[in-house]
Amino acid sequence: MKKSIVLLFFFLVFYSKAQEKAKIEKVNVSRIENILASDDMEGRAIFTPGIAKASAFIENEFKNIGLSFYKDLQSYRQEFDVKGKSANNVVAVLVGQTKPDEYVIFSAHYDHLGLKEGGKDRIYNGANDDASGTTAVIALANYFKEKNQNQRTIIFVAFTGEEIGGLGSNFFSKSIDAKKVVAMFNIEMIGTESKWGKKSAYITGFEKSDFGLILQRNLLNxxxxxYPDPYPKEQLFYRSDNARLAALGVPAHTISTSKMDIEPNYHKVSDEVGTLDLDNMTEIIEAIALSSQSIINGEDSPSRVTR
Known part of the structure; x- marks a missing residue:
């Protein structure tokens, strides 16, 4: 009896320590964000050396975390052709423990606008749009890998070509069986405070499935x-990378904080890391991790999107 109690004690201590290490660390969030939005990336426009550097950085992050390749790919690069030009998404997988054929996607776009033709500051750094979302995807990949409890398979995707029509997400959507995708968390511009202030964000297409209700319930404590998207006139649900899979019925929604009516640095060269609230951004990523738990663990399956 005493031996059993001792073994149980050591198991609980080990389990507790394993859970403690799974955290969203601000220092890591800041490191990733600053690299992705650095001048060295030259605005990350598709088909440029800058976006190639960004892709290589994301690939290396996924490698260091220890993620698997997507489907039959031989690397983290999902390459495709656009009118004779080469482009690529960056995709990684964390296989589910009991439901490997059910997928949950965390995504963001890593491309931006590149370089301005003239002026003292020519670089569209895209710190908020969407280095912030890509940072979140990498931080979440690290978190879920360390936690090591996902029952469903998690796919982490950094899309290219969002700024010129969702090219990357369109290609990716054709490579996956949408019926197996339980939910998609697309993350877009989370570096600034929402209209409600800190510790808050909104979900696009809130009324199109019960995805948002599940996330709200998981955050009750x-x-x-x-909140539901407060900018319905902007049609944000259809303007980001979630739209391609949502069109196939997937409960694919975008999480954002961007104040689309008054966001001062949107699509401007002034969208730099110094304009972001990295403390609040870290809390947003933590909230996404917490709110997704019942979906990741196979307990909840959001209703499908109907057109």
């Missing part, structure tokens, strides 16, 4: 709030 926290001080963070998810």
């Amino acid at each position: 926290s001080n963070f709030k998810f």
Whole structure:
């Protein structure tokens, strides 16, 4: 009896320590964000050396985390052709423990606008749009890998070509069986405070499935709030990379904080890391991790999107 109690004690201590290491660390969030939005990336426009550097950085992050390749790919690069030009998404996988054929996607776009033709500051750094979302995807990949409890398979995707029509997400959507995708968390511009202030974000297409209700329920005991998209006239649900899979019925929604009516640095060269609230951004990523748990663990399956 005593031996059993001792073994149970050591198991609980080990389990507790394993859970403690799975955290979203601000220092890591800041490191990733600053690299992706650095001048060295030259604005990350598709088909440029800058976006190639960004892709290589994301690939290396996924490698260091220890993620698997997507489907039959031989690397983290999902390459495709656009009118004779080469482009690529960056995709990685964390296989589910009991439901490997059910997928949950965390995504963001890593491309931006590149270089301005003239002026003292020519670089569209895209710190908020969407280095912030890509940072979140990498941080979440690290978190879920360390936690090592996902029952469903998690796919982490950094899309290219969002700024010129969602090219990357369109290609990716054709490579996956949409019926197996349980949910998609697309993350877009989370570096600034929402209209409600800190510890809050909104979900596009809130009324199109019960995805948002599940996330809200999972955050009931926290001080963070998810709200429905307050900018319906902007049609944000159809303007980001979630739209391609949503069109196939997937409960694919975008999480954002961007104040689309008054965001001062949107698509401007002034969208730099110094304009972001990295403390709040870290809390948003933590909230996404917490709110997704019942979906990741196979307990909840959001209703499908109907057109």
